[in-house]
Amino acid sequence: MTDRKATLAEEQRAVDRAYACYERRFRINRETFRPSEITDSRAGTAFIPDVAPEVRFESDLDGASLVVARVDVDEDGESGTWYIGRRNVRDENGDTFVVNWQAPIATEWLKRRADAPGGIRLRRVLRCEGDRVKDFRDEIRVAATPPQAKAPERTPPPERPKAPKRTRGPEPAIVPDQVPVPPPAEPGDDAAAAQEAAVSPADGLKDFLLEDLERARDGHMRDIVETIQREQLLLVSDERKGVLIVQGGPGTGKTAVGLHRISWLLYNRHFKTGEVLVVGPHPGFLRYVRGVLPRLGTRDVTTVELSRLWDAPRGIDPPAARLVKSDARMAEVLRRAVEAIPRTGMIGRLRDDVFDIRFEGVPLAVPGSVLRELVETDGNAPFAVRKRRFRTHLVDHLLRLRAEAVRGGRPDDDLRRRIDRDPRVLGLVNTIWPNVTAEGVLRGLLGDPAVLRAAADGVLTEEEQAAIARPPAARVGEEPWSPADRVCLEELRVLLTGDGPPRYRHIMVDEAQDLTPMQARSLARRCPNGSMTVLGDLAQATGDHAYRDWSVLGEILAAGDGWHLKELTVGYRVPREVMDFAEVLGRSVAPGAAFPRSIRPVGPDAITIAPVDPSALRDEAAQRARSLISPDDERSVAVIVPEARRGDMEAIRERLPGNGRATVLTAAEAKGLEFDHVVLVEPAEIAAGTPGGPGLLYVAITRCTRSLVIVHAAPVPRVLLPATIDPEEGDYVIDAPSPTATPAAGDQEAGSGTGFDAFIADLEATVREERRSTVHEGLRHALIAELYTAGLVPTVDSPTADVICEGTGGRILYEVLGEGGNTYQRMRDAVLRVLEVQHAEGEQAEHRFLVLPEAPAEPWAPEVPAEAFGMSVIWRTDGGWHGRNLDLALGRTK
Numbered sequence: 013m014t015d016r017k018a019t020l021a022e023e024q025r026a027v028d029r030a031y032a033c034y035e036r037r038f039r040i041n042r043e044t045f046r047p048s049e050i051t052d053s054r055a056g057t058a059f060i061p062d063v064a065p066e067v068r069f070e071s072d073l074d075g076a077s078l079v080v081a082r083v084d085v086d087e088d089g090e091s092g093t094w095y096i097g098r099r100n101v102r103d104e105n106g107d108t109f110v111v112n113w114q115a116p117i118a119t120e121w122l123k124r125r126a127d128a129p130g131g132i133r134l135r136r137v138l139r140c141e142g143d144r145v146k147d148f149r150d151e152i153r154v155a156a157t158p159p160q161a162k163a164p165e166r167t168p169p170p171e172r173p174k175a176p177k178r179t180r181g182p183e184p185a186i187v188p189d190q191v192p193v194p195p196p197a198e199p200g201d202d203a204a205a206a207q208e209a210a211v212s213p214a215d216g217l218k219d220f221l222l223e224d225l226e227r228a229r230d231g232h233m234r235d236i237v238e239t240i241q242r243e244q245l246l247l248v249s250d251e252r253k254g255v256l257i258v259q260g261g262p263g264t265g266k267t268a269v270g271l272h273r274i275s276w277l278l279y280n281r282h283f284k285t286g287e288v289l290v291v292g293p294h295p296g297f298l299r300y301v302r303g304v305l306p307r308l309g310t311r312d313v314t315t316v317e318l319s320r321l322w323d324a325p326r327g328i329d330p331p332a333a334r335l336v337k338s339d340a341r342m343a344e345v346l347r348r349a350v351e352a353i354p355r356t357g358m359i360g361r362l363r364d365d366v367f368d369i370r371f372e373g374v375p376l377a378v379p380g381s382v383l384r385e386l387v388e389t390d391g392n393a394p395f396a397v398r399k400r401r402f403r404t405h406l407v408d409h410l411l412r413l414r415a416e417a418v419r420g421g422r423p424d425d426d427l428r429r430r431i432d433r434d435p436r437v438l439g440l441v442n443t444i445w446p447n448v449t450a451e452g453v454l455r456g457l458l459g460d461p462a463v464l465r466a467a468a469d470g471v472l473t474e475e476e477q478a479a480i481a482r483p484p485a486a487r488v489g490e491e492p493w494s495p496a497d498r499v500c501l502e503e504l505r506v507l508l509t510g511d512g513p514p515r516y517r518h519i520m521v522d523e524a525q526d527l528t529p530m531q532a533r534s535l536a537r538r539c540p541n542g543s544m545t546v547l548g549d550l551a552q553a554t555g556d557h558a559y560r561d562w563s564v565l566g567e568i569l570a571a572g573d574g575w576h577l578k579e580l581t582v583g584y585r586v587p588r589e590v591m592d593f594a595e596v597l598g599r600s601v602a603p604g605a606a607f608p609r610s611i612r613p614v615g616p617d618a619i620t621i622a623p624v625d626p627s628a629l630r631d632e633a634a635q636r637a638r639s640l641i642s643p644d645d646e647r648s649v650a651v652i653v654p655e656a657r658r659g660d661m662e663a664i665r666e667r668l669p670g671n672g673r674a675t676v677l678t679a680a681e682a683k684g685l686e687f688d689h690v691v692l693v694e695p696a697e698i699a700a701g702t703p704g705g706p707g708l709l710y711v712a713i714t715r716c717t718r719s720l721v722i723v724h725a726a727p728v729p730r731v732l733l734p735a736t737i738d739p740e741e742g743d744y745v746i747d748a749p750s751p752t753a754t755p756a757a758g759d760q761e762a763g764s765g766t767g768f769d770a771f772i773a774d775l776e777a778t779v780r781e782e783r784r785s786t787v788h789e790g791l792r793h794a795l796i797a798e799l800y801t802a803g804l805v806p807t808v809d810s811p812t813a814d815v816i817c818e819g820t821g822g823r824i825l826y827e828v829l830g831e832g833g834n835t836y837q838r839m840r841d842a843v844l845r846v847l848e849v850q851h852a853e854g855e856q857a858e859h860r861f862l863v864l865p866e867a868p869a870e871p872w873a874p875e876v877p878a879e880a881f882g883m884s885v886i887w888r889t890d891g892g893w894h895g896r897n898l899d900l901a902l903g904r905t906k
């Protein structure tokens with residue numbers, strides 16, 4: 013037998029023993045307990061939720077392997093061999109044999125780096141299929157002979173069924189006297205980890221990892237216990253208090269890390285099951301991740317779709333209203349609206365400004381000034397609390413007045429109650445503090461311009477106020493509350509009554525880049541201690557609020573312990589080729605976020621671009637998807653369509669086999685999901701559909717683990733094209749000539765037939781393409797804003813020129829370059845285009861400028877267009893504008 017075979021056999025014996033001990037526990041339980049003793053009778057099952065392993069009757073591994081690694085340790089006076097796995101297993105003597113990976117010591121062993129192994133002599137990763145050991149790899153092996161493994165073949169002592177303790181809650185972390193305690197974390201561990209993460213996943217694991225990534229995706233997420241990477245494990249077991257924000261590109265394992273972290277926190281008793289809430293973007297996502305926590309041994313965590321946190325909407329807002337209502341400033345508007353409710357003005361209407369009553373024969377008079385003072389106290393308390401306090405203080409005051417008037421005699425106990433219930437007292441209280449509901453207040457705020465103006469003055473602009481104003485419905489019950497209104501109503505309820513939504517001690521929220529500030533406030537309200545795991549990718553932002561970095565959300569979500577940001581930088585899902593294709597798009601949506609480095613190569617045909625006639629889009633998409641489903645494997649296929657083509661989904665679905673391997677969905681519904689193959693329909697429509705369109709397109713492109721097919725009739729957005737403009741052979745496949753690139757003969761005839769028309773059409777198409785790029789448009793609009801500020805009125809809607817402006821020095825033509833436009837190569841192309849645009853516009857410009865998105869890559873480059881063609885180059889950086897003839901370019905010359 014070779015050494016390797018012998019080792020495999022040895023590990024197989026250990027794994028067999030682990031399973032035997034694991035199963036033995038259940039056998040003993042079955043013999044010791046009757047199901048009714050530990051059964052939740054209402055659930056009618058042999059497993060009560062959250063049942064401790066000591067009283068379980070059968071394995072809950074669901075086919076996942078029990079054992080994932082072995083460690084031989086000689087540290088702190090302890091030495092021995094332990095296995096690491098998905099559950100804790102004791103051997104025949106009650107000693108720990110398999111340590112749950114979540115136990116602090118096991119996590120510590122797994123985090124140990126090969127170049128700083130401490131007392132670990134051997135760390136061997138086992139690749140098992142269920143209970144079969146298929147392979148192993150030694151990640152850490154220190155030359156000295158490893159200590160003897162606890163002889164698996166030792167004859168087990170006769171089984172003495174001990175009556176297990178009937179405990180609820182997670183499995184005991186680990187029996188302390190049997191396993192060494194983890195040493196304190198090394199200082200600078202994080203920095204070292206970051207450096208290591210930047211290099212590569214642990215080399216030893218790489219092959220297992222790649223093998224694992226090769227698996228077909230069946231539409232459900234799996235746990236990553238066997239191949240979890242150190243940078244991920246550090247986040248899973250991050251014990252710092254406060255909000256942990258994990259930023260990471262598509263497929264970097266954010267969701268996986270978040271779910272493992274929840275399991276880890278619960279296992280280590282940081283929280284109890286009912287104290288944790290998991291929030292995901294949509295029901296499909298929750299279905300996708302549903303199995304992960306149970307496989308990790310964690311049950312009954314509440315998971316909820318984000319929109320379900322608030323009451324169901326009854327209407328929708330126009331985009332402008334949605335944007336304002338979900339902005340953090342809305343909270344201030346609502347606060348002011350509630351603050352304005354007490355009708356102090358009514359006090360002035362009292363005769364002689366005095367609340368004057370004869371109570372049981374005794375005249376009592378409270379001056380208006382006192383009443384006003386009583387209203388002012390506790391300005392920050394909820395409305396109902398302030399009202400209650402006002403009433404109490406008023407009654408106190410009246411009692412005092414009465415005592416002074418009567419002089420002597422103890423007030424009977426009932427006196428206070430009688431004053432409190434006096435209809436005149438109640439009348440005054442309810443006049444100043446009317447009975448209001450959140451719905452009534454919001455209806456009044458949105459429906460009455462004067463109320464809105466009073467609450468929003470100085471907070472929202474007039475346009476913003478106009479955007480949210482709407483006529484009230486006939487009855488409060490008929491108001492078409494939108495999703496954003498629902499969040500406002502929750503905020504109002506808190507302001508009015510102090511009653512908030514249910515609270516949790518820890519919240520995990522995925523796809524957090526799409527939270528609106530008002531939604532984030534609502535989440536923070538649900539977790540007052542500010543302990544959260546927040547997962548997201550700024551580049552996948554599709555919501556109304558595009559965040560430049562995480563500080564806005566971090567500040568809103570955090571409580572006393574603040575927030576900290578960690579980045580995941582290695583991509584595990586999306587093939588490298590597809591990530592390259594999406595890079596410019598991803599970077600343009602979130603210039604500040606690190607772009608992930610994919611470790612999945614799949615080869616030259618990862619991307620296919622299939623231009624088709626508009627009428628053939630649906631058929632082509634279905635046909636492509638069908639051809640990707642092979643009877644020989646289990647691979648999944650998704651057809652992703654723009655929202656505007658939702659109507660086509662059923663027809664595409666009907667053309668696909670109904671074996672559960674093909675899915676048709678919109679780009680928004682694909683968020684967080686993954687499929688082996690993706691057929692993407694009409695990317696230009698996805699990018700242009702909403703303000704978050706570019707982010708949504710980035711989401712759609714990054715769902716595949718193997719191949720991406722783009723079926724399009726409209727031109728593919730230019731932001732994707734840099735990767736395809738000059739393809740090296742094999743970069744991607746273009747299946748058919750693009751109808752736009754090569755018009756059919758008939759189309760050519762349909763035009764006027766002149767070369768000039770074709771030239772103009774081509775130029776216009778290029779300009780349209782360019783304007784789909786957010787970087788290009790951001791820059792163009794910055795320039796336009798600058799010109800307006802200088803008092804000029806530029807022409808911004810020419811179909812061929814980016815911007816034209818009649819300045820004091822004559823006509824100026826601007827050519828704006830998009831992403832990557834700061835290289836000499838791009839400038840040279842742009843010079844040519846300026847000449848073409850001049851030709852198209854017919855009228856010569858006195859001055860011509862190239863406008864770059866950032867400083868020229870080659871410092872000498874701006875000189876060349878200036879000297880050779882009389883074109884100046886300007887560019888924008890964080891600090892402002894730079895370049896030649898800047899004053900002229902920005903209209904600052906008088």
Ligand SMILES: Nc1ncnc2c1ncn2[C@@H]1O[C@H](COP(=O)(O)OP(=O)(O)OP(=O)(O)O)[C@@H](O)[C@H]1O
Nearest residue numbers: 236239240241262263264265266267268584585684
């Ligand atoms: N260490 C790992 N070993 C094996 N698979 C992994 C590992 N890390 C991540 N994966 C896999 O990579 C895929 C992507 O992970 P996940 O969905 O958590 O990424 P994400 O960052 O949330 O992606 P997105 O931003 O697109 O939603 C999943 O199939 C996940 O199981």
